[in-house]
Amino acid sequence: xxxxxxxxxxxxxxxxxxxxxxxxxxxxxxxxxxxxxxxxxxxxxxxxxxxxxxxxxxxxxxxxxxxxxxxxxxxxxxxxxxxxxxxxxxxxxxxxxxxxxxxxxxxxxxxxxxxxxxxxxxxxxxxxxxxxxxxxxxxxxxxxxxxxxxxxxxxxxxxxxxxxxxxxxxxxxxxxxxxxxxxxxxxxxxxxxxxxxxxxxxxxxxxxxxxxxxxxxxxxxxxxxxxxxxxxxxxxxxxxxxxxxxxxxxxxxxxxxxxxxxxxxxxxxxxxxxxxxxxxxxxxxxxxxxxxxxxxxxxxxxxxxxxxxxxxxxxxxxxxxxxxxxxxxxxxxxxxxxxxxxxxxxxxxxxxxxxxxxxxxxxxxxxxxxxxxxxxxxxxxxxxxxxxxxxxxxxxxxxxxxxxxxxxxxxxxxxxxxxxxxxxxxxxxxxxxxxxxxxxxxxxxxxxxxxxxxxxxxxxx
Amino acid sequence: xxxxxxxxxxxxxxxxxxxxxxxxxxxxxxxxxxxxxxxxxxxxxxxxxxxxxxxxxxxxxxxxxxxxxxxxxxxxxxxxxxxxxxxxxxxxxxxxxxxxxxxxxxxxxxxxxxxxxxxxxxxxxxxxxxxxxxxxxxxxxxxxxxxxxxxxxxxxxxxxxxxxxxxxxxxxxxxxxxxxxxxxxxxxxxxxxxxxxxxxxxxxxxxxxxxxxxxxxxxxxxxxxxxxxxxxxxxxxxxxxxxxxxxxxxxxxxxxxxxxxxxxxxxxxxxxxxxxxxxxxxxxxxxxxxxxxxxxxxxxxxxxxxxxxxxxxxxxxxxxxxxxxxxxxxxxxxxxxxxxxxxxxxxxxxxxxxxxxxxxxxxxxxxxxxxxxxxxxxxxxxxxxxxxxxxxxxxx
Numbered sequence: 001x002x003x004x005x006x007x008x009x010x011x012x013x014x015x016x017x018x019x020x021x022x023x024x025x026x027x028x029x030x031x032x033x034x035x036x037x038x039x040x041x042x043x044x045x046x047x048x049x050x051x052x053x054x055x056x057x058x059x060x061x062x063x064x065x066x067x068x069x070x071x072x073x074x075x076x077x078x079x080x081x082x083x084x085x086x087x088x089x090x091x092x093x094x095x096x097x098x099x100x101x102x103x104x105x106x107x108x109x110x111x112x113x114x115x116x117x118x119x120x121x122x123x124x125x126x127x128x129x130x131x132x133x134x135x136x137x138x139x140x141x142x143x144x145x146x147x148x149x150x151x152x153x154x155x156x157x158x159x160x161x162x163x164x165x166x167x168x169x170x171x172x173x174x175x176x177x178x179x180x181x182x183x184x185x186x187x188x189x190x191x192x193x194x195x196x197x198x199x200x201x202x203x204x205x206x207x208x209x210x211x212x213x214x215x216x217x218x219x220x221x222x223x224x225x226x227x228x229x230x231x232x233x234x235x236x237x238x239x240x241x242x243x244x245x246x247x248x249x250x251x252x253x254x255x256x257x258x259x260x261x262x263x264x265x266x267x268x269x270x271x272x273x274x275x276x277x278x279x280x281x282x283x284x285x286x287x288x289x290x291x292x293x294x295x296x297x298x299x300x301x302x303x304x305x306x307x308x309x310x311x312x313x314x315x316x317x318x319x320x321x322x323x324x325x326x327x328x329x330x331x332x333x334x335x336x337x338x339x340x341x342x343x344x345x346x347x348x349x350x351x352x353x354x355x356x357x358x359x360x361x362x363x364x365x366x367x368x369x370x371x372x373x374x375x376x377x378x379x380x381x382x383x384x385x386x387x388x389x390x391x392x393x394x395x396x397x398x399x400x401x402x403x404x405x406x407x408x409x410x411x412x413x414x415x416x417x418x419x420x421x422x423x424x425x426x427x428x429x430x431x432x433x434x435x436x437x438x439x440x441x442x443x444x445x446x447x448x449x450x451x452x453x454x455x456x457x458x459x460x461x
Numbered sequence: 462x463x464x465x466x467x468x469x470x471x472x473x474x475x476x477x478x479x480x481x482x483x484x485x486x487x488x489x490x491x492x493x494x495x496x497x498x499x500x501x502x503x504x505x506x507x508x509x510x511x512x513x514x515x516x517x518x519x520x521x522x523x524x525x526x527x528x529x530x531x532x533x534x535x536x537x538x539x540x541x542x543x544x545x546x547x548x549x550x551x552x553x554x555x556x557x558x559x560x561x562x563x564x565x566x567x568x569x570x571x572x573x574x575x576x577x578x579x580x581x582x583x584x585x586x587x588x589x590x591x592x593x594x595x596x597x598x599x600x601x602x603x604x605x606x607x608x609x610x611x612x613x614x615x616x617x618x619x620x621x622x623x624x625x626x627x628x629x630x631x632x633x634x635x636x637x638x639x640x641x642x643x644x645x646x647x648x649x650x651x652x653x654x655x656x657x658x659x660x661x662x663x664x665x666x667x668x669x670x671x672x673x674x675x676x677x678x679x680x681x682x683x684x685x686x687x688x689x690x691x692x693x694x695x696x697x698x699x700x701x702x703x704x705x706x707x708x709x710x711x712x713x714x715x716x717x718x719x720x721x722x723x724x725x726x727x728x729x730x731x732x733x734x735x736x737x738x739x740x741x742x743x744x745x746x747x748x749x750x751x752x753x754x755x756x757x758x759x760x761x762x763x764x765x766x767x768x769x770x771x772x773x774x775x776x777x778x779x780x781x782x783x784x785x786x787x788x789x790x791x792x793x794x795x796x797x798x799x800x801x802x803x804x805x806x807x808x809x810x811x812x813x814x815x816x817x818x819x820x821x822x823x824x825x826x827x828x829x830x831x832x833x834x835x836x837x838x839x840x841x842x843x844x845x846x847x848x849x850x851x852x853x854x855x856x857x
Contacts, residue, residue, distance in 0.1 A: 394679050394766045395638050405759065421681075422773040423825075426818030457825040 012053035013041070020058045033059065272296065275319040288323045290333070296320055297337055310348040317341040318353075321360075335364055335371040342376070346441045355383065375437050378409035382442040385417055393417065409436045420446065425454035464509070464529075467497050468516040471525055475517070484564035487525070489544075489572035492532050499533065506530045506543075520554045523547075531576075537583055541576040541593055545600060548573055552603045559617035566604060566622050570629040573597050578636065598633045601626055609649055620656060623649075624665045631672040643676055667693045671708055678711055679766050687715050706731040714767045717743065717774040720851020735761055743774065746782030749807045751775060777851065779819050780828050782807070784848045793847075797838045813838060 024030040036059035300316045338357045345354035384393045419427040474483040513522035531543035581591035605626045611619040674689030690712040735758040742750035762768035786803045804811045823829045831842035
């Protein structure tokens, strides 16, 4: 077992080891860290020269025992920790303010000990997506990983500014966790920045370890809170501790979830996002917040009005819908999105998409949300006529209330059904002239057949 | 009688494999007549169960205990819950039985339906979701699987219980308005290995045919629907007037399309108030009246699924109108304007184009034999038999 001997380790591994040990403050932690490192090295005994120890995550060693987590593959864990951490750094100011408590705390955590000189913040995803600020590297990555996300512009400084202020004391008590993230910062930096900057960054990290990181705006506020009595510190610590654990747990779980409902909470802020079918568990990094989605939706509408590019709009809308369903957001906004998509699909003759949106919409209406119910019921009837599904039409009709039966669009649709069914082409064409809303796109599917049969009848007579 | 006597009776029935008496004892509708006295002290579920266990074998003890508890409970939801438990347990031991316990299965099915519908009504009254029927459906599906998967010889096979269960399932599906699973049920019954329908009791076959007819109607398969429904109607005894009226409700619209009209006697015998005005206007050809009657009872017709058929019957009403005008005018070549006058008499303003359209449709359907001269705006009819009898017309 030559790998076990530290003399045979590659340079990077030695570096990694040193870093990890530097993090420990007392002997207990050191022992723990040593054990963990041993584990890691044993696990990767075959790949010791292959693994990128620069990017490898330093194992978590804490004084206070956190809840037992399932041991996933360490690589994944560590990688995702970098992800979640660095992802939050790329957030904008405004979105930061509106995040949930957990996220706030998490960000606070991560942003303490942050380096000011972060030019590029890479995010490594298991899928291989990388987001980077800084023009050159961005382009490089684009080539490597064509499915990159477009980052909404952010300012590293502004990120720092937008941090919710926290007492400095909080940091000292939870330095271990903080340090984990710090070290990740370091790792990220090491991968991207050149040597000069590396040294500078390293310095920063190490100073931050001894003194808690103080950012620009928050520094003054922090100062005044430094001189608080100990009992208060302890109380605060206790208060925050639980939430800390939650955050750390959640961060290790690869996704952010609302602790009450156990539903994914989005964290991304991209306006555009490619639609990819979900094959694995959802990563909250890729899921957009509600506000971002609203922005995205507005963007899509604009683009449609300008360019009328259905493929693009459809894909964007699909991704918006995906984000909405993943976060189980069901409000008027979801209805707007679905209605818009349904209408677009109708106009562009995309019956498959239309049907999807339609079925979702009807379910949403059942939840009691407001929308153009009658319009879409009418569309549904027409759609059933197209696919000649008479059982479901009957079913749908039985579920209509008397108010809905009086609605023009629905009446029209029923009349169309009657006319087709009884081959009353005169009525059909009359109705064709006065199709309400966008039903005309649906009826166009039927009209050809109807014309033929009408001519046939006229000839026989 | 008191509980122990009741249990003793059940015990004898079980030991003798007497399905029918057991069914009587375990019937919901029959329960009040049994007059079982249970002292208030022992009205608790645990108490009843202990008494039952003393007298009956374990499996049956639980079933009967649950059944009695459900009868005692005043709250309809609890009533249903306990009964559902009983039925679940029955399903488990039913697997091991031969067909002696089929009567019990039948009563259980009907009780389950009753309780489920009642509890759902209550839930709707409280504006909550009616879910008991869904639950009932699952139980019934279990029973159905047990009946159909029985591979013993025909004399002891449980397959003879299948149709009763299927009928209950149809009932549930129609109530919850979800008819997709019905096809599967029908398929498993129509297999050649399944005993033919005449080996079942008439009541079961009639209900089965009734449901089949309704399904075919919703699928717009009118011939099949007519077949099933006429069979059901003819074989339904006169004493079940309500049932006959229900069958008629679906049978009549199909007959309308064919041109058959129910006689007045029939309507008096089996009154369906919604059909009154329709029949009259149908015969006279009064399209206005006809459509008014339909709109009046629109919701009713839509719920029953016959709205669209009646709309189609309109065409025959047109045909009748044209027939009458022909008879009155007694000419072979009729101008459209004359038809228009006829419409005016009824009170419908209609354009010449529309008349031409309707006539062309009727001609293509071979309900009128003749041709239209577009230039002269006249309908030229065959000399004799221009309006053939509707029931003699074959479809294209």
